[in-house]
Amino acid sequence: MKSTFAENMNLAEHYHNLYQDSIRKIISDEYQIDKLIHFPGDHRLGITLIIRPGNQVKNKIQGFLDELKAIDPCQYYYPDSDIHVTLMSIISCYEGFDLSGISIADYVEVINEILTDQKGFEIEFKGITASPSCIMIQGFFKDDTLNGLRDRLRMKFRSLALQQTIDARYAIQTAHSTVVRFCKPISGKSDFIDVLEKYRDYPFGTFKVNSVFLVCNDWYQRERATKELYTFNLA
Numbered sequence: 001m002k003s004t005f006a007e008n009m010n011l012a013e014h015y016h017n018l019y020q021d022s023i024r025k026i027i028s029d030e031y032q033i034d035k036l037i038h039f040p041g042d043h044r045l046g047i048t049l050i051i052r053p054g055n056q057v058k059n060k061i062q063g064f065l066d067e068l069k070a071i072d073p074c075q076y077y078y079p080d081s082d083i084h085v086t087l088m089s090i091i092s093c094y095e096g097f098d099l100s101g102i103s104i105a106d107y108v109e110v111i112n113e114i115l116t117d118q119k120g121f122e123i124e125f126k127g128i129t130a131s132p133s134c135i136m137i138q139g140f141f142k143d144d145t146l147n148g149l150r151d152r153l154r155m156k157f158r159s160l161a162l163q164q165t166i167d168a169r170y171a172i173q174t175a176h177s178t179v180v181r182f183c184k185p186i187s188g189k190s191d192f193i194d195v196l197e198k199y200r201d202y203p204f205g206t207f208k209v210n211s212v213f214l215v216c217n218d219w220y221q222r223e224r225a226t227k228e229l230y231t232f233n234l235a
Contacts, residue, residue, distance in 0.1 A: 011174060016129075027193070033185070037076050037220060042218070045218055058083055075183060083179060092165040104230070106162055107214065115149070115232050119234060120210045123146070136177060140175065150172065212232045
């Protein structure tokens with residue numbers, strides 16, 4: 001098993017490479033614009049196990065977003081209610097998903113079995129990174145709890161007949177939080193990038209994870225489309 005230090009070094013390298021590649025694409029106008037984020041006909045839904053950062057951390061994130069909004073107010077900026085870390089995507093969002101077609105109690109039972117006696121743990125938000133379509137806050141682990149939970153959830157769900165799409169898109173290994181999505185061409189691009197550089201290593205803070213939430217959500221985890229199914233309180 002890798003040490004937490006080694007995992008965070010690998011994470012830092014991953015975030016760095018992602019940022020450098022994405023900034024090049026932003027500069028050369030090769031970034032991706034999300035055309036569905038304001039489309040009323042987008043009905044993709046799924047279920048996800050999420051973590052919500054603390055208010056002090058979210059306040060610092062909003063300070064960062066306010067600086068970007070002052071340059072380009074037309075991008076999609078996440079409100080406090082929607083900022084989250086994905087612990088595990090249980091059923092990835094897809095058109096036609098119907099919550100009434102699954103037994104929520106079965107999923108709660110499985111997750112409860114994994115989280116029984118699980119102690120709270122910490123995540124540090126430090127710096128920002130990017131993808132060709134969004135801006136993210138970098139999350140780092142204080143110990144190996146998060147990925148240990150993910151591994152146990154993977155093993156358990158794969159042994160059952162419950163509907164799930166775990167790792168169908170990619171195997172989640174980070175603790176990032178998406179906070180901006182590009183929905184229009186970026187205006188004031190040079191100044192926009194200057195703000196990103198300013199916050200590249202900014203300490204947004206550390207928060208304790210005391211609860212984990214099972215939600216039915218849309219692709220963007222918007223509050224208006226999210227239904228909380230169960231709250232798991234950690235020891």
